[in-house]
Amino acid sequence: MTLNGYCRFLTICTLIFPKTLCFLPKQQRVLLLSFDGFRWDYIYKFPTPSFHDIIKNGVHVEQITNVFITKTYPNHYTMVTGLYAESHGIIANEMYDPVLNETFSMNHMTIYNSKFWEDAYPVWITNQMQGHRSGAAMWPGTDVQIHGAFPTYYMHYNESVSFEDRVAKLIEWFISEESINLGLLYWEQPDEKGHLWGPNNPRMKAVIAEIDELLDYLVQELKKAKLWDTLNVIITSDHGMAQSSADRIIELDQYVDKDLYTMIDHSPDVAILPVEGQLDAVFSALVKAHPHMTVYKKEDIPYRLHYRHSSRIQPILAVADEGWEILQNRSDHFELGNHGYDNILPDMHPIFLAHGPAFRKNVSKQTMESTDLYPLLCYLLGIEPLPNNGSLEHVKDLLVSAAPKEPLDRHQEESYAYYSGIVLGSILVLGFLVMFVKHLTRSQVSAMWIQNTEIAQPLLQS
Numbered sequence: 527m528t529l530n531g532y533c534r535f536l537t538i539c540t541l542i543f544p545k546t547l548c549f550l551p552k553q554q555r556v557l558l559l560s561f562d563g564f565r566w567d568y569i570y571k572f573p574t575p576s577f578h579d580i581i582k583n584g585v586h587v588e589q590i591t592n593v594f595i596t597k598t599y600p601n602h603y604t605m606v607t608g609l610y611a612e613s614h615g616i617i618a619n620e621m622y623d624p625v626l627n628e629t630f631s632m633n634h635m636t637i638y639n640s641k642f643w644e645d646a647y648p649v650w651i652t653n654q655m656q657g658h659r660s661g662a663a664m665w666p667g668t669d670v671q672i673h674g675a676f677p678t679y680y681m682h683y684n685e686s687v688s689f690e691d692r693v694a695k696l697i698e699w700f701i702s703e704e705s706i707n708l709g710l711l712y713w714e715q716p717d718e719k720g721h722l723w724g725p726n727n728p729r730m731k732a733v734i735a736e737i738d739e740l741l742d743y744l745v746q747e748l749k750k751a752k753l754w755d756t757l758n759v760i761i762t763s764d765h766g767m768a769q770s771s772a773d774r775i776i777e778l779d780q781y782v783d784k785d786l787y788t789m790i791d792h793s794p795d796v797a798i799l800p801v802e803g804q805l806d807a808v809f810s811a812l813v814k815a816h817p818h819m820t821v822y823k824k825e826d827i828p829y830r831l832h833y834r835h836s837s838r839i840q841p842i843l844a845v846a847d848e849g850w851e852i853l854q855n856r857s858d859h860f861e862l863g864n865h866g867y868d869n870i871l872p873d874m875h876p877i878f879l880a881h882g883p884a885f886r887k888n889v890s891k892q893t894m895e896s897t898d899l900y901p902l903l904c905y906l907l908g909i910e911p912l913p914n915n916g917s918l919e920h921v922k923d924l925l926v927s928a929a930p931k932e933p934l935d936r937h938q939e940e941s942y943a944y945y946s947g948i949v950l951g952s953i954l955v956l957g958f959l960v961m962f963v964k965h966l967t968r969s970q971v972s973a974m975w976i977q978n979t980e981i982a983q984p985l986l987q988s
């Protein structure tokens with residue numbers, strides 16, 4: 527076989543056994559769970575034995591650096607796309623798209639307009655395009671048709687469906703004949719109570735205790751279904767929560783005429799669309815209006831926030847300091863807890879725990895980016911990620927090895943095929959090297975012979 531022939535053979539083998547020859551990880555199953563608004567330090571402030579059990583037997587990242595703005599929809603879409611908000615297009619819970627001339631609002635059915643979501647492909651679609659099945663219980667965006675697809679199995683969003691019913695559905699999908707390899711689970715607490723009372727309120731102790739019980743319920747149900755030891759379970763959140771106060775309110779009406787602009791998104795990140803021709807007037811009126819409010823023209827939003835390159839980001843953005851609220855005036859509704867502030871603030875950071883065959887045990891690290899979750903998910907699922915702002919390298923230290931293996935008691939035959947593939951792959955690579963060295967040696971010998979002839983020739987002539 528010639529060197530070219532061997533290369534062709536190797537290419538064909540790579541196509542036939544891609545996972546073996548490229549040493550991609552064995553496909554594993556993943557359940558991703560978000561407790562909305564679960565701040566990273568709740569597990570230290572309140573008794574949370576279920577969380578701590580998982581930390582002892584799995585991995586723990588103390589604080590996730592999430593993306594700006596630190597609100598629900600942008601961050602849930604970042605977790606499943608690995609993109610900053612400006613790139614995946616869900617830049618706020620409330621937004622206006624001047625190209626579509628449409629408004630997206632979590633309080634209305636407008637979130638079901640597919641066009642808002644189609645700047646990116648979420649992981650469930652990529653998973654399905656690569657031959658797998660996904661299941662989603664209320665994860666934001668999973669009941670929206672995106673690029674013509676829904677998750678293989680999903681629930682229509684309904685806040686009144688209990689955590690227990692959501693868990694039951696996911697388990698059913700994981701153990702069914704046509705089983706899923708990716709499950710997404712969303713729960714509304716402790717965000718709602720955090721907004722209502724503020725994170726510093728002693729009543730949050732009971733809220734977090736209830737979530738700890740829900741986590742224990744999930745673990746027990748997964749054990750009953752014999753999934754706990756084979757499933758990789760990731761528990762995280764979209765953002766933290768900061769304490770607000772009626773003493774820390776900034777009223778825009780005190781500084782600028784409300785007829786000069788439309789307020790698109792609300793405190794603490796106020797997206798301002800000025801009336802045509804009034805941009806400079808509105809900006810000048812607000813830029814130095816209050817010491818606890820930073821006002822940017824869109825093009826001057828700091829690069830580190832990755833919040834500039836989208837037509838849905840409005841010409842002016844006003845951001846409050848932590849704990850402050852920006853309202854039109856005091857008649858506006860406001861709550862004692864809020865999030866959305868700068869993503870460098872620790873109080874905005876969510877929790878991250880993971881347990882399962884792919885994850886190390888009793889391992890902690892300080893931080894990771896929420897954009898790193900997507901490449902991690904793709905790696906575990908054995909699927910090719912789309913371009914993203916994260917990096918698997920940042921989180922590889924959480925994994926048992928660079929190539930996590932499926933436990934032998936499940937898919938044993940596949941494991942044998944995997945190792946046989948590695949042996950076959952190694953033989954092919956060695957064979958290729960031998961052929962290459964032989965080819966190289968032969969070329970060098972002939973080159974030396976030609977070279978010697980060229981040197982000898984003039985001598986012979988002289």
Ligand SMILES: [Zn+2]
Nearest residue numbers: 562563598764
């Ligand atoms: Zn949220």
